[in-house]
Amino acid sequence: MVDAIIQALSYDFVQNALIAGVLISIAAGIIGSLVIVNRITFLAGGIAHSSYGGIGLAIFFGLPILFGATIFAIISAVFIAIVTQNNKTRIDSIIGMMWALGMAIGIVFVDLTPGYNADLMSYLFGSIIAVSKDDIIFMSILDIIILFCICAFYKQILAVSYDSEFAKLRGISVKFFYTLILIxxxxxxxxxxxxxGLILVIALLTIPTYIAELFASKLSTMMIIxxxxxxxFTVFGLAISYFYDISSGASIIIVGVVTLLIVKLIKR
Structure with a gap:
């Protein structure tokens, strides 16, 4: 078993997958905590699925797929932030509409693209084994941006997350930081x-945070845990995916769910 692990680690694609897994786990731990504390899981789900429209547009116009998804996701996040702050009575309907619209746009542009993109399924269900150097650079920049924003605006984000009315009275721009959290x-x-992948991304953001809530008494500790x-979850899921030749995204989430159930049972 040890020899098999050493041999697996000698491959570049496995090394890239491990690096990417650690990088995205740091981001998911921090952002997942904000998503849970601010109770915006459904909003994050809407952003995730609407970003498929950016993937379809990127494929159609021959642009980098992550670039297209990023632009589309940011636009969706800003739009959702504006709408949910000004009209809270129909949030579920609006998010559901954007969720469906983004997916529909993506599907239409993929259908209009000549030929078949064999890598498309990896964006729906994940393929950490296929992570490239460019993806790792993107994730590294993301981690730097997230860590900078959290360190620079931790007190403001903390206030907005737990008591927006108090934050407003203290002169904090609730709309700005709420929009920042969504972006x-x-x-x-x-x-x-x-x-x-898009289908399982919300699980990666929420499952580790649900477990962390059981051990943390403040937001910063929750983010770390x-x-x-x-x-x-990512490392063990990747190992299971590699040795048993199954989907990496599904393996990671299953490891997370099993761990959550075990921790819940132990805590009880």
Whole structure:
């Protein structure tokens, strides 16, 4: 078994997958904590699925797929931030509409693209084994952006996340930081697409955070614990995927769900 692990680590694609897994786990741990605390899981899901429109547009126009998904996801995040702050009575309908519209746009442009893109399924269900050097650079930049924003605006984000009315009274721009949280969520979602895919990305953001909530008493601790669990899920999921030749995204999420159930049972 040890020899098999050493041999697997000698391959470049496995090394890239491990690096990517650690990088995206750090982002998922931090952003997942904000998603749970702010109760915007459904909003993050809407951003994730609407970003498929950017993937379809990128394929049609021959652009880098992650670039197209990033632009589309950021636009969706800003639009959702504006709409949900000004009209809270129909949030579910609006998000559902954007969710479906983004997927529909992506499907239409993929259908209009001559030929068949064999790599397309990896963006739906994830393929960490197929991560490239460019993807790793993208994830590294994402981590730097997220860490900078959290370190620079931690107190403001903390106030907005737990008590927006108090934050407003303290002179904090609630609209700005709420929009910032959604934009960071959009960037994290796009980066995580390569690891677990659009279908499972919300699970990667939420499962480690649900576990971290059981052990953390403050937001910063929750972020750290969540990131650690996300790394463990990704590494073990990748190992299972490699040795048993099954989907990496599904393996990572199954490891996470099983761990969550075990922790819940132990805590009870």
């Amino acid at each position: 960071l969520s959009a960037l994290c979602v796009v980066a995580a697409i390569r690891v677990v 969540s990131a650690i669990f996300a790394v463990l």
